[in-house]
Amino acid sequence: MESLTTLLASNPYPGRGIAVGLTPDGKNAALGYFVLGRSERSRNRVLVEQGDAIVTRAIDDRLVGDPSLILYKALAEAGGKTILTNGAQTDTIAQYLNEGSTFEEALRTWDFEPDPPHYTPRISALVSVEGGLRYRLALLRNRAGTTLRSFFEYEGIPGEGHFIHTYLGDGYPLPSFEGEPFSVSIMNDMEDWTHMLWHALHPENRVALLTRFIPLNGEPTMTRIVNAAEAHPGSGD
Secondary structure (H helix, E strand, C coil), X not given: CECHHHHHHCCCCCCEEEEEEECCCCCEEEEEEEEECCCCCXXXXXXXXXXXXXXXXXXXXXXXXXXXXXXXXXXXXXXXXXXXXXXXHHHHHHHHHHCCCCHHHHHCCCCCCCXXXXXXXXXXXXXXXXXXXXXXXXXXXXXXXXXXXXXXEEECCECEEEEEEXXXXXXXXXXXXXXXXXXXXXXXXXXXXXXXXXXXXXXXXXXXXXXXXXXXCCXXXXXXXXXXXXXXXXXXX
């Protein structure tokens, strides 16, 4: 396992990222999702709760051009499971699950993002805590103009999680994530988990972060949202 702090410190622009795992005490599924941005438009966002979902919302509507790749549900719930993604595929996954279909079948209807020259990958997670933690991660990326779809399935191991993100680093065009999700260490305390993730992100690029702990014993979930445009954890920020 690797430290998320170390992984993020070595990459000034991972783009958007998803981390899922099981706390060391085995009591909670730990989730993390972050948004980074370099341009004024991509930084013009906050994460907000909207019913049972968490969505990206524009700070200044005048700066929104095409909202399809900027504004979306980052987190939703369907069929007793939690969905976490970096785009509009969230709604499709929820629809397919509610109709008795699967995460994989939903994502086979999607491709990488149509944002040349980067062709940003679509990253997604599906988390279930019924009978123990099980989670799936998916990466949809450009390969010579076709969509390479990679799916990964895990069972919870105390103290371990997996991390996937959109870009291997900064550049033009931005280099897409490749390979398997990183195996990373998870923390027991939600406030420590939130603080670590936020402060591991590049301070000039970080836009928003959500974290969630889902107790395996059926107790209510706990959620934190941190936006760069608002107050955030820790002194000096």
